[in-house]
Amino acid sequence: MDIPYHPPVKRSLAIHGHRTSISLEPIFWDLLKRAAKDEGVALAALVARIDAERIQAQTPPGLAGALRVWLVARIIAGSSSEADFSGAIGEIEG
Structure with missing residues (x-):
């Protein structure tokens, strides 16, 4: 498997009425x-x-x-934003 290792990329978004800079690896931005x-x-x-x-x-x-956690939980739960992540997260923590 060819894993796309890249350093974080900083982007600025307006959330809750103000600009916020967020640094994420490109794969997380894509997801x-x-x-x-x-x-x-x-x-x-x-x-x-x-x-x-x-x-x-x-x-x-x-x-x-x-x-990052939200994206991983979404993938584990099958891409549903309404899914109950508690089981998947419990497995990760346990």
């Missing part, structure tokens, strides 16, 4: 764009939603980390 397209929303809207969800966590991670 995030695909997820936004699949859900029929703008990239910034999806990032804003994930940001709002992460803030509700007991110990909120940074935004870039939350985006």
